[in-house]
Amino acid sequence: MIDDDELDARLTRTRREIDPSDGLVTGVAAASVRRRGRARRRRLAWGGGIAALALLLGGVTAPAAADAIRQFLAQTGQTCSGGECGEGSEVIDLNAPDVDEYAASLYPDYVPVPPGTTRDAIIQQVSSEADLNRAPGLTTESGFVMQYEIAGYCGWVGDWLAAEKKHDTQRRDAATQVIVASTAWPNLNAGDAGKINALVAGAAQSGDAEGIRFAAQLWACPASRGFTTSYGDWLGEQGYEG
Numbered sequence: 001m002i003d004d005d006e007l008d009a010r011l012t013r014t015r016r017e018i019d020p021s022d023g024l025v026t027g028v029a030a031a032s033v034r035r036r037g038r039a040r041r042r043r044l045a046w047g048g049g050i051a052a053l054a055l056l057l058g059g060v061t062a063p064a065a066a067d068a069i070r071q072f073l074a075q076t077g078q079t080c081s082g083g084e085c086g087e088g089s090e091v092i093d094l095n096a097p098d099v100d101e102y103a104a105s106l107y108p109d110y111v112p113v114p115p116g117t118t119r120d121a122i123i124q125q126v127s128s129e130a131d132l133n134r135a136p137g138l139t140t141e142s143g144f145v146m147q148y149e150i151a152g153y154c155g156w157v158g159d160w161l162a163a164e165k166k167h168d169t170q171r172r173d174a175a176t177q178v179i180v181a182s183t184a185w186p187n188l189n190a191g192d193a194g195k196i197n198a199l200v201a202g203a204a205q206s207g208d209a210e211g212i213r214f215a216a217q218l219w220a221c222p223a224s225r226g227f228t229t230s231y232g233d234w235l236g237e238q239g240y241e242g
Helices: 004-011 023-034 040-059 099-104 119-129 141-165 169-184 193-206 209-218 233-237
Strands: 075-080 090-093 138-140
Touching: 090 099, 090 141, 099 119, 119 141, 138 141, 141 169, 141 209, 169 193, 193 209, 209 233
Parallel strands: none
Antiparallel strands: 075 090, 090 138
């Protein structure tokens, strides 16, 4: 948590535009390079946002002094002005001592906890996968939230497939409701992903298991680990052209 000295320091800040040579921007770019090659799911949720920040350069700004007051040291007070990293999404310091605590505070209430797990377990899972406190660099608030959206989505996709296998219609219908509702989750549906997720939602409603397996592979969900078939062609079969 922020102590009195840090609070006083933040109150003295004034709004400024960041120059491309600014340490924040170069730090973001360096973080992007360091983290390439990690798990596909992690690249979707973290690397994409970091790369977008590096491309925005002067589009990253610091809020006015009153807006810069935050509860956690992990919050830099810098925000994105748009693009893939999300309008107004705050830049987060992954090296801050309270970054785990900050990440836990971001679990979105609109993401229902899937059967077989708990909210705390998902928070721990996301913290472990992101290597918080160990992976140097920066990310954004929306990057954290997207990790929770993916974890929740994958849980419900996996439950849909398990219910389908057991011919449990009631359980499958419950999972379908969440998969359909997930088309409104802001980070999971950024850009073209929204169109793809809408097609998957339709597959859930119609009982198209191949479409749900495609989604499991797309987001590298745990449910896809035992797959021996690629379902990448499913998307094109739905008429999706990107």
